[in-house]
Amino acid sequence: MTAVAPGKPRAVPEVGRDTPELRARLQAIWESRRGLLGWLSSVDHKEIGLRYIVTSFVLLVIGGVEALALRLQLAGPDLSLLTPEQYNILFSTHGMTMIFLYASPILSGFSNYLWPLMLGGRDMAFPRLNALSYWIYLAAAVFLYTGFLVGAGPNDGWFNYVPYGELQYNPGLNQDYYALGMVLLGLSTTVGAANFIVTLLRMRAPGMSINNLPILVWGTMTASVANLIVVPAVSLAFFMLWLDRQFGTQFFQPQAGGQPLLWQHLFWMFGHPWVYAIVLPAMGMVSDGLPIFCRRPLVGYTAVALGTVATMLLGFGVWVHHMFATGLPGLSLSFFSAASILIAVPSAIAVFAWIATIWLGRPVVTTAFLFFASMIVLFVIGGVSGVMTGSVPVDWQLTDTYFVVAHLHYVLIGINVFPVVGATYLWFPKMTGRLLDERLGKWSFWTMFLGFNLGFLPMHLVGLWGMPRRVYTYPAELGLGPTNLIISIGSFVFAVGVLLFFVNIVASLRSGARCGDNPWDGPSLEWATSSPPPPYNFAVVPTIVSRHPLWEDRLQERDERSNLGEGMLLDQGKLALATSSLDAEPLRILEMPEDTIIPFLLSVSLLLLFFGLLLKNVPLTLIGGIAGALSLVGWFWPRLGLLEREAAHG
Numbered sequence: 001m002t003a004v005a006p007g008k009p010r011a012v013p014e015v016g017r018d019t020p021e022l023r024a025r026l027q028a029i030w031e032s033r034r035g036l037l038g039w040l041s042s043v044d045h046k047e048i049g050l051r052y053i054v055t056s057f058v059l060l061v062i063g064g065v066e067a068l069a070l071r072l073q074l075a076g077p078d079l080s081l082l083t084p085e086q087y088n089i090l091f092s093t094h095g096m097t098m099i100f101l102y103a104s105p106i107l108s109g110f111s112n113y114l115w116p117l118m119l120g121g122r123d124m125a126f127p128r129l130n131a132l133s134y135w136i137y138l139a140a141a142v143f144l145y146t147g148f149l150v151g152a153g154p155n156d157g158w159f160n161y162v163p164y165g166e167l168q169y170n171p172g173l174n175q176d177y178y179a180l181g182m183v184l185l186g187l188s189t190t191v192g193a194a195n196f197i198v199t200l201l202r203m204r205a206p207g208m209s210i211n212n213l214p215i216l217v218w219g220t221m222t223a224s225v226a227n228l229i230v231v232p233a234v235s236l237a238f239f240m241l242w243l244d245r246q247f248g249t250q251f252f253q254p255q256a257g258g259q260p261l262l263w264q265h266l267f268w269m270f271g272h273p274w275v276y277a278i279v280l281p282a283m284g285m286v287s288d289g290l291p292i293f294c295r296r297p298l299v300g301y302t303a304v305a306l307g308t309v310a311t312m313l314l315g316f317g318v319w320v321h322h323m324f325a326t327g328l329p330g331l332s333l334s335f336f337s338a339a340s341i342l343i344a345v346p347s348a349i350a351v352f353a354w355i356a357t358i359w360l361g362r363p364v365v366t367t368a369f370l371f372f373a374s375m376i377v378l379f380v381i382g383g384v385s386g387v388m389t390g391s392v393p394v395d396w397q398l399t400d401t402y403f404v405v406a407h408l409h410y411v412l413i414g415i416n417v418f419p420v421v422g423a424t425y426l427w428f429p430k431m432t433g434r435l436l437d438e439r440l441g442k443w444s445f446w447t448m449f450l451g452f453n454l455g456f457l458p459m460h461l462v463g464l465w466g467m468p469r470r471v472y473t474y475p476a477e478l479g480l481g482p483t484n485l486i487i488s489i490g491s492f493v494f495a496v497g498v499l500l501f502f503v504n505i506v507a508s509l510r511s512g513a514r515c516g517d518n519p520w521d522g523p524s525l526e527w528a529t530s531s532p533p534p535p536y537n538f539a540v541v542p543t544i545v546s547r548h549p550l551w552e553d554r555l556q557e558r559d560e561r562s563n564l565g566e567g568m569l570l571d572q573g574k575l576a577l578a579t580s581s582l583d584a585e586p587l588r589i590l591e592m593p594e595d596t597i598i599p600f601l602l603s604v605s606l607l608l609l610f611f612g613l614l615l616k617n618v619p620l621t622l623i624g625g626i627a628g629a630l631s632l633v634g635w636f637w638p639r640l641g642l643l644e645r646e647a648a649h650g
């Protein structure tokens, strides 16, 4: 399975220059096989990253179409396009899709693609686990949407409060699909998070020390640590709900001594940190992207990096702000209110750093720049309405009104969708070798920006006027009709902007202008390799001495230079270098696993297993379980090569 015979001495790695022969050799070693089997077996982080990105964009479109149906229904008073039951399923499925199947996976996609390139490594630490996390994500999306297609989508909001989720109030399969689907998705998030953390600690180029990391890496690392801690809480909650429904446990049944509030605690202990997990990496995209177009390093790197971590630490202690209206004791409300307001501080650090970077730089107004810079405005609006609802008496007025719908979209669209679209303009050339069209890009930006504000700013108003969220209609006497019409029109304009973005992608894939390795003159390592990068990323292992390896000549910050043309060859097999956690000193040479179809098979087995559990079908459950166990046997079958860990120095 590997090019290296076990036992062959290679403790001191050869050092050499990047040559065409070396590249040919590495290409042969690292290339995935062609054909369907090769495609299903790929463990290349770039391939997996792209799959994540494409799949989550598809889900963004699906979730967007659901939202437009909601806004059609609400465009005027007393409309009956949707029944109340359909409305319930649609807003819950929209929330679930956007939060779980789009906002987080899209960031995993970008980070998967970019991390090893930014860090100067050849792949993630656990390539097979990486493939597994993608395939399980896809399986969970298929599972959840099967429910939706058979009329059993989630119908109790994305946070799925009990006791309404319990069997006696909710007898269909809706809640079972949602509960099991979320447990399945939790597996994907967990293995993905573990992979990011170990990759950060081990798979960096020599010299890529902790204070040279791009902020996107800080963001995803922080998000991954949080996910590892909090995803079990929500998986547990959904599993307990399923037990309540199928086996008569009474965890959340008040009449039997169960605790509905337990659900809310478990859910929001997860839910709030998760909100940061879907914004911190996106903030990292802005922190790394803006400086490229401002032609200068980010102002306040250390403060922004530490602010990222501080946001998450505080973020663990604010979940009760989702429960201010549940009658908890006053003292705990004060504590959680104070913490929620405090969390504005580290976020504000990032905002000031971005503004200072633009102020002190020489901005080039590209489409990517527009998306990143406008995100600052949206972030401030979403942040201010967040601080407002963080105050208990204000929240008592606003909770469950459209004000909250406005707030959550400013945060999620402002700090996730806008940066992600900006990031696509920035890194699409790296991924494909072609530029996106700038003219169409600017059209799409202005349509999105104006449409979004037209659609979502007035939501604050109807909320203040008392329009509740999650109602399928409202009577004409309330006078909410005209404003709601504006909201719906704005939503459609925004959707047209998003559509233009996708049109741009499809058109540019075929006919976009070809670009060189570094079309934006970016400073970080991913721009040092070709566009698109070869399967092995870098022919020789680079050595890094600064945060901006490609800007060192211009910045003249120090005398030393990073060395990108000469370094360890690691061409005697599918090899990668492991480095130490803080200073990135070379430690070990790792034999990386070959492509394998086992992660795909394992996730298909899990899908069968979960359908078996859902339908209480014993044969199906057994088939899924046994197939999964066999896949694991194949996965862990001892292979000598993978056990070798050789010292990287003499």
Ligand code: HEM
Pocket (backbone or CB within 6 Å): 064, 067, 068, 070, 071, 091, 092, 094, 095, 096, 098, 099, 102, 103, 156, 157, 158, 159, 405, 408, 409, 412, 413, 416, 417, 468, 469, 470, 471, 491, 494, 495
């Ligand atoms: C075209 C863009 C979008 C439109 C027009 C839109 C519209 C809506 C509407 C009308 C609701 C239901 C309000 C109610 O009756 O309570 C809603 C809920 C929600 N939306 Fe969006 N939305 C859009 C995009 C997004 C995105 C990109 C995200 C996340 C990344 C998102 C996350 C949510 C969440 C979490 C809810 C709450 C669902 C619940 O109450 O359980 N939306 N949205």
Ligand SMILES: [Cu+2]
Pocket (backbone or CB within 6 Å): 271, 272, 275, 318, 319, 321, 322
């Ligand atoms: Cu929160």
